[in-house]
Amino acid sequence: MVDFLQNWVYLTGAMALVGIGLYIVLTNTNIFRIIVGLNIIDSGTNLFIVTIAWHPKSVMPIYTATNNLVVNGHVISADPLPQSLVLTAIVIGLGTTALALAIAVKIYQKYGTLDVRKIKEGDR
Amino acid sequence: MxxxxxxxxxxxxxxxxxxxxxxxxxxxxxxxPKGNEVNVNNTVSRFYVMKDVDHATQMLDKGTYFNKDMVPLRNDVPYTPITFGKSSNLEDGAANVVTSIVVDYRGFDTLGEVTVLFLAASGVMLVLHGEKRKIPKKKIAPSEIMYVGTRIAFAVIFLFGIYVFIHGHLTPGGGFPGGAIIASGILGLFLGRQGYSPNKAGLTVFESLSGMAYVIIGIIGLVGEKSFLANFLPTGTIGDLFSAGFIALIYIAIGMKVGSELSAVTNAMIVDTEED
Amino acid sequence: MKTYNLAALLVGVPLLMAFSIPLFGFISKQLAKWITVLTLGFEFFFGLYIFLWHIYPFNVIMGNWLPPFGENLYIGPFATVLIILISFVGLMISIYNLWSANHGDVVHFALLFLMFVGGSIGLVSTGDIFNIFIFMEITGISSFALAAYGPERRALGGAFKYLVVSSIGSTLYLFGVLLIYTQLGTLNIAEIAARISQTTSGLLTFAGILLVAGLAVEAELFPFNGWVPDTYTGAVNPVSATLSGIGSVGGVYVLFRILMTVFGKDGNFVSTYGNIDLMALVAILGSATVVIGELSALVQKNVKKMLAYSSMAQMGLVAIGFSIGSKMGSYAGVFQLVNHSIAKAMMFLILGIIVSFGIGEHIEDMKGLWYKSPFLTVTFTIGSLSLLGLPLFGGFWSKFALVDASIQRGGWYDFVIAIVLFASVVEAFYYLRIVGYMFTSKPTSTDKIKVSISPAVPIVAFSILIIAIGVFPQIVGGISWNAAHELTDKMGGYVLNVIPTIVGH
CATH class of the missing domain: 1.10.287 (Helix Hairpins)
Known part of the structure; x- marks a missing residue:
């Protein structure tokens, strides 16, 4: 049971976040909520990336005086590569969010609303 | 949609x-593979942790890294033990393996990542260009305590940010968190003083110079070591502050860049939206 | 393995110049724009040097870590032709921008434009599957900002829509990459390509679908192309030209690099590993894109929107070409990509000049353009004729090759012939309708349009190139054929050039 939980709980969480975020993006018409949805998808992605690097007996991938990463020629640390990828993914998510918010501010100024439907009507 | x-x-x-x-x-x-089934030895990260890509490359050149069916024999690469504080002149000297991947083994990714953040900041400035700055008419002006407190906190936060990115190769952290910490200090200044505005030109110069420094470090590698973004400094003893070669230089550049960039984004975002 | 590490400057120089543009911007705004021109000129001549001195195929090693342990750029014939194409179109649009970009924050506009082109060059040359994601985001973020630029407020809605769709697309791409990583433990394209059959087929199929869905956003394939009309119409014309002429090139490149090199199973006709044949899936998506794009373009009364839908349809044709899977098909795809990119970029630029003289974008507004500006009318006609595939214009050869390749493939690809012919007929109808308006009706006012030198240079260069390709198709033909060879022979054309000892002893 513990094994089952260890294997699945983070994956389920990551997928739940992605699903919730995608649902928000698809159904909402408010630009701000869409941005929040995108952020939730990003969190899900990041959680997923960290999850594939982790195993229950892993140690942190940093050499210290007490932390040995390799035992008998066998690496026991968490996988450091996805952890470096997640850093990239976080920064990219931050950049996209910043730009999306800037566009949202500008849209609010020009249209006086953040509702996608009203913006479309405004363009007609 | x-x-x-x-x-x-x-x-x-x-x-x-x-x-x-x-x-x-x-x-x-x-x-x-998930949970218990995850095995780092089945991935290319094994060599990053062992700091022995050189050995694996030798096997690759001899043709013994892959077998006939093109399966990599990653566990056949022998392991040279690494002792913290003693092993020196490793191919990569960073005690933090994630840092060694981010800056050294996959440094090109990080150059791209820095560019993404730079482009996002430039994009924010392009989109919000020509907006009137909001002079916030707060009903309650920040108190004297807030004003003094944020300024004192800024000094401490600034030093902490510098500490984080200088120790990026030894501890968790590095250029991006360090820069974000510095920017949070500047955010405090925005909150603490009405109508505070940082020197915009100064931020731009800082941002540009640190970005150029990163690319120039890469080009020095191209000239000196015949490969873009190659380490051209000695790697020292693992665990020392002065180890890991060019990683500290790059993290300083990234830290300054991210700090000035995020501050500039914060500054650009404070615009008048004519709510009434 | 041939290495030529100096070519790292192809990515390094645009980055260095982009970081320095804000500093030049303090001196003068015009200087910032000139820096773009000079940098892209450097890229173009570097590309030509690689091509003419036949240095390709080669690897660029980053940080002295050989693939598959570090990152590398692989510049084969396919990457070479696209680097030249992207830097040429980028150079021309940057010359045009000297005249057109005056609104708002010009310095950051120049910077983002430069990085969009530089990022696309990185995208087509990188040899690491995660690095592709980063370059997708570099081009993505710069294009969101570029699309939002301009005096018109409709640009904002289009840019936001593009941002949302594109970020979801790149998330799907990232998931696909990570799923493959969990089983193979590597991110190098060559190693993944060689070992793709060692994954379980269920995971492979799902990862493939995620990758296709993510990349179809940039490659403008149905049903992920809802952003195209809004974004292209809203953006200022040079930006629409950039997105159409450069952005979609990168998208298509990555899509078929993944499908044919990474997922491909060699044979007479390349198919993919996994439970379903993704090449056939893309062929279906491409056909749907052509039909929908052409029919939507047909009913449009707004010329810019028409060009946007036509751009979508042309990308569908490119996708069909590659997805045939034969050498001839890939040749047609590369050739069609070059033709579309040049002609469509030129037409958006022409429209930009017309609009800047206070003439609207509506089809009725084109009436009597001949009397106002013979130069713009003739060049617009050249672009239209090339797109609809008339002999003596570039587009003829690629559509010819496309039909030829479908005949060779046979089976239900005979259907593709019908689609290509249908597309040509519909295109002929709506493009010739505009051209007809331009030549026939006399306008109410005959104010001459005086085109200054900087916007005229790119238009002249593009039209000369279109006719040159039409008369001497071997200019593009030779290297397109090499590119097709690289795509259809995955071990010999790609993997062994990157990791020569991948088959051990």
Whole structure:
């Protein structure tokens, strides 16, 4: 049971976040909520990336005086590569969010609303 | 997104799409190593942790890294033990393996990542260009305590940010968190003083110079070591502050860049939106 | 393995110049724009040097870590032709921008434009599957900002829509990459390509679908192309030209690099590993894109929107070409990509000049353009004729090759012939309708349009190139054929050039 939980709980969480975020993006018409949805998808992605690097007996991938990463020629640390990828993914998510918010501010100024439907009507 | 469709149809469609995606993912997860099955030795990260890509490359050149069926024999690469504080002149001297990947083994990714943040900041300035700065008419002006407190806190936060990115190769952290910490200090200044505005030109110069410094470090590698973004400094003893070669230089550049960039974004975002 | 590490400057120089543009911007705004021109000129001549001195195929090693342990750029014939194409179109649009970009924050506009082109060059040359994601985001973020630029407020809605769709697309791409990583433990394209059959087929199929869905956003394939009309119409014309002429090139490149090199199973006709044949899936998506794009373009009364839908349809044709899977098909795809990119970029630029003289974008507004500006009318006609595939214009050869390749493939690809012919007929109808308006009706006012030198240079260069390709198709033909060879022979054309000892002893 513990094994089952260890294997699945983070994956389920990551997928739940992605699903919730995608649902928000698809159904909402408010630009701000869409941005929040995108952020939730990003969190899900990041959680997923960290999850594939982790195993229950892993140690942190940093050499210290007490932390040995390799035992008998066998690496026991968490996988450091996805952890470096997640850093990239976080920064990219931050950049996209910043730009999306800037566009949202500008849209609010020009249209006086953040509702996608009203913006479309405004363009007609 | 689809604005003309009725609410109900849209929700059903969204549930359908999300459902298909989730079901697909869970079917795939059964075939994927997870939890106890994850084994770092089956990935290329094994050499990053062992700091022995050189050895693996020698095997690759001899043709013994891959077998006949093109399966890599990663566990055949012998291991040279690494002792913290003693092993020196390793191919990469960073005690933090994640840092060694981010800056050294996959440094090109990080150059791209810095560019993404730079472009996002430039994009924010392009989109919000020509907006009137908001002079906040706060009903309650920040108190004297707030004013003094944020300024004292800024000094401490600034030093802490510098500490984080200088120790990026030894501890968790590095250029991006360090820069974000510095920017949070500047955010404090915005809160503490009405109408505070940082020197915009100064931020731009800082940002540009640190970005150029990163690329120039890469080009020095190209000239000196015949490869873009190659380490051209000695790697020292693992665990020392002055170790890991060019990683500290790059993290300083990244830290300054991210700090000035995020401050500039914060500054650009404070615009008048004419709410009334 | 041949290495030529100096070519790292192809990515390094645009980055260095982009970081320095804000500093030049303090001196003068015009200087910032000139820096773009000079940098892209450097890229173009570097590309020509690689091509003419036949240095390709080669690897660029980053940080002295050989693939598959570090990152590398692989510049084969396919990457070479696209680097030249992207830097040429980028150079021309940057010359045009000297005249057109005056609104708002010009310095950051020049910077983002430069990085969009530089990022696309990185995208087509990188040899690491995660690095592709980063370059997708570099081009993505710069194009969101570029699309939002301009005096018109409709640009904002289009840019936001593009941002949302594109970020979801790149998330799907990232998931696909990570799923493959969990089983193979590597991110190098060559190693993944060689070992793709060692994954379980269920995971492979799902990862493939995620990758296709993510990349179809940039490659403008149905049903992920809803952003195209809004974004292209809203953006200022040079930006639409950039997105159409450069952005979609990168998208298509990555899509078929993944499908044919990474997922491909060699044979007479390349198919993919996994439970379903993704090449056939893309062929279906491409056909749907052509039909929908052409029919939507047909009913449009707004010329810019028409060009946007036509751009979508042309990308569908490119996708069909590659997805045939034979050498001839890939040749047609590369050739069609070059033709579309040049002609469509030129037409958006022409429209930009017309609009800047206070003439609207509506089809009725084109009436009597001949009397106002013979130069713009003739060049617009050249672009239209090339797109609809008339002999003596570039587009003829690629559509000819496309039909030829479908005949060779046979089976239900005979259907593709019908689609290509249908597309040509519909295109002929709507493009010739505009051209007809331009030549026939006399306008109410005959104010001459005086085109200054900087916007005229790119238009002249593009039209000369279109006719040159039409008369001497071997200019593009030779290297397109090499590119097709690289795509259809995955071990010999790609993997062994990157990791020569992948088959050990």
């Amino acid at each position: 689809m604005s003309d469709t009725p609410e109900m149809v849209k929700k059903v469609f969204a549930i359908f799409v999300v459902g298909i995606l989730i079901i697909g993912f869970f079917m795939v997860f059964t075939q994927m």
